Each structure stands twice: as C-alpha cells, then as structure tokens.
Amino acid sequence: METALRIKGLNKHFANGKHALRDIDLTVRRGEMVALIGASGSGKSTLLRHVAGLVTADAGSESLIEIDGRCVQRNGRISSDIRAVRAHVGFVFQQFNLVARLPVLMNVMVGLVHRMPWWRSLLRVFVAQERALALEALTRVGIADCHAQRASTLSGGQQQRAAIARTLVQGAKVVLADEPIASLDPESSRKVMEILARINREDRSTVIVSLHQVDIAVKYCPRVIALHQGKVVFDGPSATLTPALLRDLYGVQADEILAPAMAPNVPPQTAPQPAMAGWAAQTQVA
Numbered sequence: 696m697e698t699a700l701r702i703k704g705l706n707k708h709f710a711n712g713k714h715a716l717r718d719i720d721l722t723v724r725r726g727e728m729v730a731l732i733g734a735s736g737s738g739k740s741t742l743l744r745h746v747a748g749l750v751t752a753d754a755g756s757e758s759l760i761e762i763d764g765r766c767v768q769r770n771g772r773i774s775s776d777i778r779a780v781r782a783h784v785g786f787v788f789q790q791f792n793l794v795a796r797l798p799v800l801m802n803v804m805v806g807l808v809h810r811m812p813w814w815r816s817l818l819r820v821f822v823a824q825e826r827a828l829a830l831e832a833l834t835r836v837g838i839a840d841c842h843a844q845r846a847s848t849l850s851g852g853q854q855q856r857a858a859i860a861r862t863l864v865q866g867a868k869v870v871l872a873d874e875p876i877a878s879l880d881p882e883s884s885r886k887v888m889e890i891l892a893r894i895n896r897e898d899r900s901t902v903i904v905s906l907h908q909v910d911i912a913v914k915y916c917p918r919v920i921a922l923h924q925g926k927v928v929f930d931g932p933s934a935t936l937t938p939a940l941l942r943d944l945y946g947v948q949a950d951e952i953l954a955p956a957m958a959p960n961v962p963p964q965t966a967p968q969p970a971m972a973g974w975a976a977q978t979q980v981a
C-alpha cells in the first residue's frame with residue numbers, strides 16, 4: 696500500500712530547551728484515518744506543524760518527513776519543494792483560519808490559489824468554473840446556502856465546515872486537522888467528524904486528526920497514535936486501547952476526559968499494543 700506520510704528520527708527542542716518531540720518514527724498509509732491523542736502539552740500540535748513544514752526539526756540530527764514520497768523537511772531543513780508539497784496538504788485548524796470579512800465562497804476558493812496564475816491569485820479573480828468547484832465543495836459539507844455570507848457571520852461549526860471545503864477544492868490528498876472540534880458544541884463536532892470521515896472514505900484522502908476526546912477518536916478513527924511527553928507511546932487499532940492505558944496517558948485529567956470513552960466502545964480487557972505495553976509498565980513503576 697502507498698505511504699502517505701513517513702516520519703523518521705524526528706526530534707524537536709524549542710529555544711527554551713523544551714524537548715517537545717522525541718525520536719518519532721511513523722508511517723501512515725494512503726487512505727488511513729488516524730487520531731492523534733495525548734494530554735495537553737504532549738506534542739500533538741507540534742507534530743502536525745512539523746508534518747506541514749511550518750516548524751523545523753532539530754538541526755544537526757538525522758530526520759526526515761515525507762508526504763506522498765516528497766520531502767517536507769530533512770535534517771531540520773525545509774525542502775526547497777515545500778510549496779509543491781503543501782499544495783496537496785490541507786490543514787484544518789482549531790480556530791478555522793478563515794478571513795472573517797470575506798464571503799464564505801471566496802474563503803473556499805482560496806484553496807485554489809496554488810493552481811492559479813499569480814496575478815489572478817493576487818487580485819482574487821476567480822472564473823466561473825472555480826466558483827462552481829467551491830460551491831460543490833460547500834454542498835458536500837452541507838453549507839452551500841451560506842456561500843454569500845461573510846465568514847464572520849457563520850457559527851463555529853459552519854466555519855469549520857467551510858475550512859474543510861477549502862481543503863476539498865485544494866484537492867488535498869492528506870488532511871491534517873489540529874483539534875478541529877475543540878471549540879465546537881457536540882452536534883457541530885459530530886458533523887465535522889462525519890465530514891472528515893466521509894472525505895476519507897469517498898476520496899480516499901488520508902486524514903490525521905488530533906483530538907482531546909478519546910471517545911470520538913475511537914468512534915471515527917480505526918488507528919490511534921498516542922503521545923506522552925513528546926514520545927509515541929501507543930500506535931495501533933483504536934479498539935485495542937484500554938481504560939488502564941488511557942488512565943496512564945491522561946493522568947489526573949483522566950476521569951474528566953475518559954468518562955465517555957470508558958463506555959462500551961473501548962473493550963476493557965483487550966491486549967495492548969507492544970509500544971503502549973512497554974510504556975505503561977514504565978509509568979506504573981515511576
């Protein structure tokens with residue numbers, strides 16, 4: 696199966712000395728839907744930002760990040776080809792990143808600028824076919840009737856759906872979503888996750904989504920990668936997560952975060968994956 700994302704030897708120290716990512720090695724196959732979970736500060740956003748080429752890994756160490764076989768960064772240096780790589784990567788942010796004063800349709804068409812002549816993207820001149828594409832994407836995410844409204848007038852859930860529509864017109868083969876439902880109510884969250892799952896299923900896009908809600912990760916993502924203090928401590932089928940392992944992962948936050956996840960979705964006695972088993976054993980000793 697084709698590899699959508701390959702990460703090797705990724706380490707990140709920030710200027711303040713914080714070792715935010717530790718020896719990350721990961722492979723994600725094309726068409727997977729993967730949840731990135733972990734307590735606050737475990738490194739989820741930092742990892743996604745490295746994958747998008749927005750942050751560089753430690754210089755001087757051997758590391759590699761590739762998307763669809765094309766280099767994003769190597770040994771702490773962003774690839775000179777990064778614009779071409781990013782053209783196929785959609786990024787969905789917690790805070791939507793829409794231009795508030797522009798109409799929704801225009802915000803969605805921004806996803807097309809990488810394909811347009813520079814002068815048209817600068818002047819934001821879009822042709823009828825591009826408008827039709829954007830409208831079609833808005834129809835897919837269920838908010839076509841809002842296309843003429845300013846982005847600032849949409850609800851949070853609608854804004855996030857517009858942000859996803861932007862990745863659709865972009866033709867993104869890989870969608871990175873950094874806590875896309877963190878500021879949404881449960882019903883809007885459900886709609887956004889359903890849309891991401893549908894894109895994954897229908898377009899065979901690879902979706903990597905960081906989530907605080909373990910129950911939602913388990914429900915929508917067949918594979919879960921868990922981070923703890925910048926290290927991958929679990930990587931396997933979401934059905935093999937256990938309450939005990941999740942408690943180790945979330946520590947004092949566990950009861951609040953895990954209450955829904957302890958419900959029937961998570962089998963109580965399933966054997967953990969080796970990575971998690973080793974890590975859990977270490978933390979129990981500590």
Ligand SMILES: Nc1ncnc2c1ncn2[C@@H]1O[C@H](COP(=O)(O)OP(=O)(O)OP(=O)(O)O)[C@@H](O)[C@H]1O
Binds near residue numbers: 713715735737739
């Ligand atoms: N620019 C930065 N400079 C210094 N430290 C940083 C920087 N960005 C992130 N960190 C630190 O790196 C660690 C990982 O942060 P990150 O935002 O990736 O965690 P997260 O798992 O996404 O957290 P949350 O779920 O709260 O968003 C944290 O300790 C954070 O304080």
